[in-house]
Amino acid sequence: MEPKLAVAVFVLFLAFAACSANHHRDPSVVGYSQEDLALPSSLFRSWSVKHGKLYASPTEKLERYEIFKQNLMHIAETNRKNGSYWLGLNQFADVAHEEFKASYLGLKRALPRAGAPQTRTPTAFRYAAAAAGSLPWSVDWRYKGAVTPVKNQGKCGSCWAFSSVAAVEGINQIVTGKLVSLSEQELVDCDTTLDHGCEGGTMDLAFAYMMGSQGIHAEDDYPYLMEEGYCKEKQGVFDGACSVELDHALTAVGYGSSYGQNYITMKNSWGKNWGEQGYVRIKMGTGKPEGVCGIYTMASYPVKNATRWGA
Template sequence: MAGNNSLLAMDSKLSMLFLLLGFVACSPTASHHDPSVVGYSQEDLALPNKLVGLFTSWSVKHSKIYASPKEKVKRYEIFKRNLRHIVETNRRNGSYWLGLNHFADIAHEEFKASYLGLKPGLARRDSQPHGSTTFRYANAVNLPWAVDWRKKGAVTPVKNQGECGSCWAFSTVAAVEGINQIVTGKLVSLSEQELMDCDNTFNHGCRGGLMDFAFAYIMGNQGIYTEEDYPYLMEEGYCREKQPHSKVITITGYEDVPENSETSLLKALAHQPVSVGIAAGSRDFQFYKGGIFDGECGIQPDHALTAVGYGSYYGQDYIIMKNSWGKNWGEQGYFRIRRGTGKPEGVCDIYKIASYPTKNVTGWGS
């Protein structure tokens, strides 16, 4: 109760600001796709003590429980700042829009420290992974105008890494799940937790890693466990020994997509899902709700996703990315980012770091 009284005592002028700006008065594009923008109806916004009511309903929706009234007030202040950014961004944008999600009470610096875990610098500090130097799709021609590996049955449901910088493991696993389905016809959910616990020569669990090292681990370890046999814990654990009769999925190798080449990424993506690193250290990315993203990025690649397709919408070309922050983020866990900008590195450096696993047709589970 003390926490609620503290919230109610705060300046009501900010509530009036948001009402004047209008939560639904964003761009025509955003309104067409998501009328509520922040994920709440006009009835929600008509609650007494507008912002406190919105914060309360948001807290209930996302099962937020705070340790003390002081912590609740702190999170409410962060929530207000984030909400201001969402509303102001949506008023001036047209191609993408932001919304309240489960990160709305997290300060941006906290968010970057907890949820971004791509570490491209590992390849410079440590031994380079020994992948193939070839790019098997270099001579691919007549690419389809659109590809969506979700519709082809090569993508498992969106997963959630939790408050752990394990995006590199999820990106790796999604790419392996994809090529395994393409080769064998069977979609099997695989274990990020095994990579978290066991792939620790160069990768560092919740402290980050790199997909190429993870592909190399899977090769050297003669495969990776299924999700069912080795489920995800949202934290680092102890490496489990392979059981004699455990089901494992193998890969033959992995290859890097040539750097700063949109054409090369599309060639690879036309044939299989691809692990990709992007510069995601911006508040726009934290609160992305939908549309084709071409906004503020980070300084350098710091987050790993999996490219699962590409297409075009009313003349706007995009790449479809599977994220690992649950279905409440973005477009039910997915992200569309603009392509065809003419910048070699692409929006958010999307063409700087990309790789994919390879698998020979040798039968399932081998």
């Protein structure tokens, strides 16, 4: 029986499985000599240097070496079968099967968190009508500019977020002509009703979250952390009930309109985890002379006269 450890050698993520395969044109996958296989310590050292592996103790290093040897043997045995694919060593070659599954696989059927309502309604999968004869012989959206560079989820079971975001990045480019890298971290942090961050989730629920949130932030605005963080998307244009007895000061930094609601953008001083990354949009044009929360009643601003250098 082939050792289960081999699954950790490398991964090809699909929605229904995780498997290992490298294209046979890569010469490194068939470059292991009999000496390497008989005494792989030298290969382990060079592999460790290539992937920047550092271990906390000699004991851990020995344990990783044993896993490495088992994975290497599986690679050699698989490649000798001369199938349609070839295996090779990558950064996961010292990771055991169960450890790999726990750390890097995150596709899960929707399971609500404790106390969360069941809100998902099943929908039918829709195919666009296309005659078989009209389909191109092959398609590769990478060469059509609809795929962002490969990202790294790290030791976080967030593959569901990466899969969802990659699909939205692609369809956005196909429709608009603009390829924008979007935020997986927003899904990990904020899509938490039925999805579970680094503990797993599903793509259809991620799509529902993005639709309900009227989109998703760019990766530059909400970068990936390889771990769960605080949701920075308490968002919207605020027009709720609040006192006009002033007890806090903010700074107006701009104004705009969103879905027919005019607003003033206010910079707060409670850190980036509050509001919209530290800001709040307050509705204007409500007909109240004092403004929402009384923001017009004590406004002030500085001025600075222009001066010449050296004056």
